[in-house]
């Protein structure tokens with residue numbers, strides 16, 4: 229991986245640590261009694277600073293819940309979460325809101341751009357709300373990284389979907405947050421705009437030192453990351469460093485093979501082999517498409533691999549010493 233040229237200044241404590249965010253024994257349950265759902269089941273994870281992490285897993289495996297808990301958008305049932313060195317579990321609403329505003333960036337499928345503001349105003353809006361002056365030089369770097377110079381004074385309705393997405397990316401990057409969370413940030417884009425967007429995110433990690441966590445169903449998107457975490461039934465059951473689209477597909481296949489009789493019924497959650505051939509950023513092809521659709525409904529079979537990386541990949545576990 230390319231070494232970061234510059235560290236985002238982040239919003240406070242912990243910016244020097246190798247871990248940007250972490251969860252310990254994280255449990256998230258929804259509902260009560262018979263309707264209780266355990267969305268996260270004692271998750272331990274460290275998110276590496278200055279790296280691009282993808283979270284993958286079948287529908288309902290807990291990806292969004294994990295991201296929302298890590299980002300302080302959702303409360304936890306048990307366990308602890310830190311952003312940098314700061315524990316956020318137990319923070320009062322006001323402090324949590326300020327922490328999110330100052331230290332975290334978000335890119336969602338709905339870009340949430342304000343229609344009455346132009347692109348530049350949308351990009352600087354979070355800083356304006358926080359009463360912070362944008363760092364002009366940084367802003368310039370971000371805008372040229374995402375290639376928006378020509379469109380800064382256009383309103384969202386005058387921009388293409390891809391350009392709107394770039395504004396959303398620039399907005400997330402502009403305040404130099406300690407960590408950016410994206411929930412399927414390319415979900416609404418065609419493959420070309422999606423690849424462009426992922427390229428921007430990759431560059432922001434390589435050239436701007438950004439930390440990014442992205443939920444995705446797409447092995448091609450995951451291949452832009454430095455590390456892929458695999459969730460199933462609310463647990464992290466595997467991980468892969470330096471993923472390629474091919475390796476992610478292979479891993480998904482391997483995991484799917486132990487997915488039980490229901491495996492194979494959720495074709496919508498993985499791209500076709502042809503799509504992977506067409507898009508893989510590393511230019512390698514995906515040879516093994518048989519049974520890929522199985523990834524959509526994995527169950528207990530995932531456990532056969534044990535937590536974290538049984539079966540390949542580089543494992544640079546950063547888990548710290550706090551329990």
Ligand SMILES: Nc1ncnc2c1ncn2[C@@H]1O[C@H](COP(=O)(O)OP(=O)(O)OP(=O)(O)O)[C@@H](O)[C@H]1O
Pocket residue numbers: 258259265266267285286287288289290291292293294
């Ligand atoms: N607000 C909620 N109330 C009740 N159950 C919920 C709620 N949010 C999520 N869940 C449940 O928690 C589990 C994990 O959901 P989550 O959205 O995190 O999964 P996911 O992996 O992101 O799924 P997808 O890929 O379909 O978006 C699922 O069983 C889901 O139905």
